[in-house]
Amino acid sequence: MIPEFPVRVSQALGNERVRRNIRRTMDGLVLKRHKAFPDEHELAVLRRRGKLIRGHALAHLPDLLEELERNCQRNGIQVHWAETAAEGNALVRDILRRHGADLVIKGKSMVSEEMGLNHYLEAQGIRAVETDLGEFILQLGDERPSHIIAPAIHKDRVEIAQRFAAHFPEYPYTEDIEGLTAIARRIMREHFGRAIAGLSGVNFAVAETGTLCLVENEGNGRLCTTAPQVHIAVCGIEKVIARLDQLPPLLTLLTRSATGQPITTYVNMISGPRREGELDGPREVHLVLLDNGRSRIHGDPQLSSTLRCIRCGACMNHCPVYSRLGGHAYGTVYPGPIGGVLEPQLQGLDRLGELADASSLCGACGEVCPVRIPLPALLRRLRAEGVRGRQGSRVVGQGSRRKPLHRLIWTLWRWVNAYPSLYRGLTGLGTRLRWLMPKHLGPWTRTRSAPALAPRSLHELARSEGFRGE
Amino acid sequence: MEKPLSVYFFGTCLIDMVLPQAGLAAMRLLRREGIEVIYPQGQTCCGQPAYNSGYDAEARTVARCQLDAFSRDIPVVVPSASCAGMMKVQYPKLFAGTPDQERAEALARRVVELTDFLARVLDWRPVDRGAPLKVVLHQSCSARREMGVADAAKDLLARLAHLETVEPDHAHECCGFGGTFAVKQPEISAAMAADKADAILATGAQVLVSQDAGCLLNLGGTLERRCPDAAAQPSPRPAVKHIAELLWERTHDS
Numbered sequence: 125m126i127p128e129f130p131v132r133v134s135q136a137l138g139n140e141r142v143r144r145n146i147r148r149t150m151d152g153l154v155l156k157r158h159k160a161f162p163d164e165h166e167l168a169v170l171r172r173r174g175k176l177i178r179g180h181a182l183a184h185l186p187d188l189l190e191e192l193e194r195n196c197q198r199n200g201i202q203v204h205w206a207e208t209a210a211e212g213n214a215l216v217r218d219i220l221r222r223h224g225a226d227l228v229i230k231g232k233s234m235v236s237e238e239m240g241l242n243h244y245l246e247a248q249g250i251r252a253v254e255t256d257l258g259e260f261i262l263q264l265g266d267e268r269p270s271h272i273i274a275p276a277i278h279k280d281r282v283e284i285a286q287r288f289a290a291h292f293p294e295y296p297y298t299e300d301i302e303g304l305t306a307i308a309r310r311i312m313r314e315h316f317g318r319a320i321a322g323l324s325g326v327n328f329a330v331a332e333t334g335t336l337c338l339v340e341n342e343g344n345g346r347l348c349t350t351a352p353q354v355h356i357a358v359c360g361i362e363k364v365i366a367r368l369d370q371l372p373p374l375l376t377l378l379t380r381s382a383t384g385q386p387i388t389t390y391v392n393m394i395s396g397p398r399r400e401g402e403l404d405g406p407r408e409v410h411l412v413l414l415d416n417g418r419s420r421i422h423g424d425p426q427l428s429s430t431l432r433c434i435r436c437g438a439c440m441n442h443c444p445v446y447s448r449l450g451g452h453a454y455g456t457v458y459p460g461p462i463g464g465v466l467e468p469q470l471q472g473l474d475r476l477g478e479l480a481d482a483s484s485l486c487g488a489c490g491e492v493c494p495v496r497i498p499l500p501a502l503l504r505r506l507r508a509e510g511v512r513g514r515q516g517s518r519v520v521g522q523g524s525r526r527k528p529l530h531r532l533i534w535t536l537w538r539w540v541n542a543y544p545s546l547y548r549g550l551t552g553l554g555t556r557l558r559w560l561m562p563k564h565l566g567p568w569t570r571t572r573s574a575p576a577l578a579p580r581s582l583h584e585l586a587r588s589e590g591f592r593g594e
Numbered sequence: 595m596e597k598p599l600s601v602y603f604f605g606t607c608l609i610d611m612v613l614p615q616a617g618l619a620a621m622r623l624l625r626r627e628g629i630e631v632i633y634p635q636g637q638t639c640c641g642q643p644a645y646n647s648g649y650d651a652e653a654r655t656v657a658r659c660q661l662d663a664f665s666r667d668i669p670v671v672v673p674s675a676s677c678a679g680m681m682k683v684q685y686p687k688l689f690a691g692t693p694d695q696e697r698a699e700a701l702a703r704r705v706v707e708l709t710d711f712l713a714r715v716l717d718w719r720p721v722d723r724g725a726p727l728k729v730v731l732h733q734s735c736s737a738r739r740e741m742g743v744a745d746a747a748k749d750l751l752a753r754l755a756h757l758e759t760v761e762p763d764h765a766h767e768c769c770g771f772g773g774t775f776a777v778k779q780p781e782i783s784a785a786m787a788a789d790k791a792d793a794i795l796a797t798g799a800q801v802l803v804s805q806d807a808g809c810l811l812n813l814g815g816t817l818e819r820r821c822p823d824a825a826a827q828p829s830p831r832p833a834v835k836h837i838a839e840l841l842w843e844r845t846h847d848s
Contacts, residue, residue, distance in 0.1 A: 130781070137785050444768045448785050484772025484781055484786070485646060487739035501687075534644050538652040541607070542659050545634040551611055552688035565778030569785065570816025575612050582605040588635035588733030591603070591621055593635035594663075 127460025129455065129478045133335055136453035140185050142278045146270070148441075149277040150447040157438060157492070172337035174377045175371045175496040181362075185422060188331040188364045189413065195334030196233060199396035201409045209239040212414045216241060216356055217248050219410055223354050225250065225321040229312075231338070231345035232256035233325030234272050234435060235414055237457045238470075241323075252323070253315050255344035260308055270451030272458060273382050273437040278450050312344065319542050322348035322406070326359035327434070328374060329411070332367045336347070336411065338392040339379065355406040357394070361413050362422070362431035374434060377494035381436040385474045417470040420518055426505060427519070430465050432495040439489035439499060454479060461489035465502045473510045474521030480506040551581045595669065595706065600630035602670040604660070604705075606677045607639040608807045609836070616807065616836030620673045620708050623829035623842055627716055631671075636663040642680040645688065647774050654688055657681075659716035661697045669715075670705045673838055674806050676773075678707040684742055707737070709805050709837060713746040722754040724844035730799035730832060731760050732790070732813060734806035735768050747805050747837055752839050754844055762793035787816040793823060795829045802832040803840050810834050 127135075136142065163169040181188055193203045206212035220228055228245065230236065230252050241261070242252045242291055252261045259278035262269060263286055269275030276284070285299040295307045324345055328337040336357050338345050349355045365374065379385045398405035421493030422428045440446040440460025451459035456467040456476065464479040473480075483489075489499040508514065510531070540547055553579045554561075558577035565574050580588075587593060601624060605617040611726055621631045645653035653724040660681065665669050672678035689698035712718040729752060740743045740843025751759040770776065791813055794802055802817070804810050814834035821831040833842075 133779070133781050137781055247756045249785065331802060357722050357823060414709065444770070444786050445779075445782055448789075449781060481775070482776040484735070484768045484783070486735035486768035486772065488735070488766070488768070491739055507646070509648070511648045512650070529646075534647070534652045535651045537644060538655050541641070541656040542637040544638055544659065544663070547638045548635065554611065567777055568815075570780060571784040571819055572812065573818040575811045575815065577611055580614065582610040582617040582633075583635060585614050585618050586603075586605070587619065587622075587635070589618065591625075591631055591633040594632055 128454075129482075131455040132455060133207060133449060133482075136449040141280070142450055144448045145278055145280050147447055147582040149274060150442075153274075153383065153437075153441040157381055157441070158384075160380035160386070162383040163216065164363050170373060171494055171496050172378055173373045174434070174494050175432065177365060177374060178434070178495045180420065181365045182428055182431055184204075185361070185364070187385065188366055189361060191330040192279065192334060193327055195331065195465075196396075196411055197334070198376065199334045199424075201334060201336075201396050204410060206412055206413045206414045207416070209414070212239050212358065212412055212416070213241055213244040215412050216358070217245060217250065218248055219354065219356055220245070220321055223320055225319070225354070227251050227253065227315065227319045228356075229315050229319040229348050229352065229573075230254050230259070231322070231324035232259055232275070233323065234269075234478065235325055235356055235360050236323065237269065238416065239358070241358070248330050253312075253319075255312050255315070255342075255348060256340070257308055257342060257344075261287065261311065263588065264288075268457070270459065271437060271440060272435055295582045300391050316347050319352050321354040321356065321357045322352040323358065326357050326363055328371060329359055329364045330368050330371060331364050334395065335348050335368065336392075336394040337371060337375075338394065339375065339390065340392070341383075341385075341389045341390040346392055349392060349394055350405055353406055354408045354410070354413060355394070355397075356410045358412045358414060361415050361418050362433075378434050378436050381438040381492065381494040396574055419522070421469050423518060427469060429497050430462075430469065430502060433462055433466070433496050434495055436494055438492045440443065442488040442492045444486060444488065445483065449482075454482075461503070462497070463505065465497075465499055465506065467505055468521075469519060471521060472524075473506065473519035475522035476524045477506065477510040477521060480510065495499060525531050526550045548581075548583055552584065555579060555581050555584075575590050596752055597716055598629065598669050600632060600668050601711075602664045602668060603631050603633045603634065604637055604640070604670050604672045604676045604677065604681070606672065606807065606819050608811070609673060612701040612811065613807045613836055617673055617836050619836070620838035621710070622846070623838065624741065625754065626846070627718065629739035632668075634663040637786070640677040640680040642684070643781065644675060645680065645684060646772075648706070648748075650688065654692070656767055657685060657688060657698075658694060661694060661701055664701055664704075665697075667700075668704065669711070670684075670701065671708055671711050672705060673708040673836065674804050674808070675707050675734050675741045675743060678705050679736040679740035681705045685771075702784075707741050707743045707746070707752055710743040710840075713749045717785050718750070718753070719847040720753060720841070722844050723846075724754070724756055724758045726756045727758070728797075728799045729757050729800060729801045729803055729840070730797045731759055731761055731796050731837075732794065732798045732802060732804040732809055733771060734804060734809050735763065736806045737805050738766065743805075750837070750841065751803075754841075757844075759801060762790065762797055764793060766787070769809045772807065772810045776812060784816075787812050788820065791820050794832065798829055799832050800830075801840065802834050803848045807836060810836060826838075
């Protein structure tokens, strides 16, 4: 059982090593992104385009999904629809069973994490092997990713070396990054050679051409999608875009925002299984389109902007909360600001509403988002949904975070601040009785000295200095 | 915006009760420039604490009070980017679709953050009467992002001839205040404040200034705890001041 959020926060803040690892990587990624966008004007234009393209796709989502299905099918891709994670898992299992696969090699896919696919398949007697290096490292320790694009950043190379030594004693101990990578590569090669099925995520699904676009840096994605007989792509329904010519701006926004790369080492454009006369490629390609709560989010005019996300991770890289906690403290598949917005909507405010509070609303996330998702505004909206709920909204668990004490506090606050004479009376009284002010103010004074009330309020000082009071 | 004959001054509830000397300094600065400064006695809080906690209806009731208090068509100068942001950026959203929408939009258009008003509207060119001083400037997130006025504070300090102004490491990062965030997520907030306080101490500056009282309370309180001895070596604890106080201190005839 995962401990409560405040406990996880304490644990995360107390782990100096993880904090150091995360901070170092985040600082590095922030700098790389900064260097990748030297021209502020170009960035502004690109972000506006990114927002428009993704917004356009969402505005026409049902039609585009149908178009995607038609064009994928024309390309020979078999399209499946999954309303829930459970349906998605069962679909993947059935495809694997039909081919008698007891092993599936996986490229990095956050949607498969969302589905809990690995554990599900394992319970069904099918082994799923992660082939992204970071995911591979995590799978050895049955850990979850702590970042959506750099899943193992909470680990430093000494920890990875020790983990490899424990799992692969046949290889000599090394802390050398190239040496460690070589070990992982050799082990993975065996799986690549043997597996009859590969699974991947999808970065963008192009409706116009029925093409699945997948970016990666290690080549494992290409191997997973071309070497085995069967390729299964799992994809959230929001990943569709209308046209192929919309892809380049999104790709450059994605890779530059994520890692500061002008382009990833591999850009895979998957347009169907092996055709007659071709020498390689899978015999079957399947696309599993997952809803899992996305349609509900899509129905809300403001919250639907959540679905513009292209999963670059820039919001977490720039988040002062994420860079201190790391992803595990959030306890969700998607951490950081986008996690704080998406996860409570997917799983309900009653379960995860607290994540929307884990932000100082500093605005750093909204400032860097390549598709201009107004993350701070959405976090605030979810706080409001948690205490009251907006008419006509369908956010799960709305009103579940209402607490009688909080209500009372805000009602009193409203009374004091809505009646100026009451406000003046109380602030005047407060400044006169300031010696009564306690030295301990709950959580505030645990790490700070208490603020002292002034001897006279500004209301009084302004009057006595002759400023007109109207 | 041209230099107006009169302005409203919205003191903010935090300055009203905890840092009134900052509000007074700002009002004196404006008056010295020949502007009539009106401090409506009917003003209270901008409503942001409730708004950011999701209590929209309560925030609206309190915000409406400010719509009443600042009803004439003259600029509203605000010595806080955070409260200015609430009025300028959030009020139109808070009142959208309500009978007060127009009034809220009109008020929003008139709101100007203090340093922005001094630097841009007045193009204030002060004579620095103070001794040489090293100042560390902490810019609030609202100043940087929501209001986009971070250049103004920097500009103003640069116009004081005897000041050396520096910014702390990770200057763009939030200090961890975030209003109710500091109370709701005290541990995360404290971790952020501790890092910021250390970065400030590392500059060796004699004074910490900011355009926002919330950040100053957070950082001042944290600095006091982390560095109880104000004269500690090698990095003594900086004095903590609102930017308006510093500007007034260094430019008025004593």
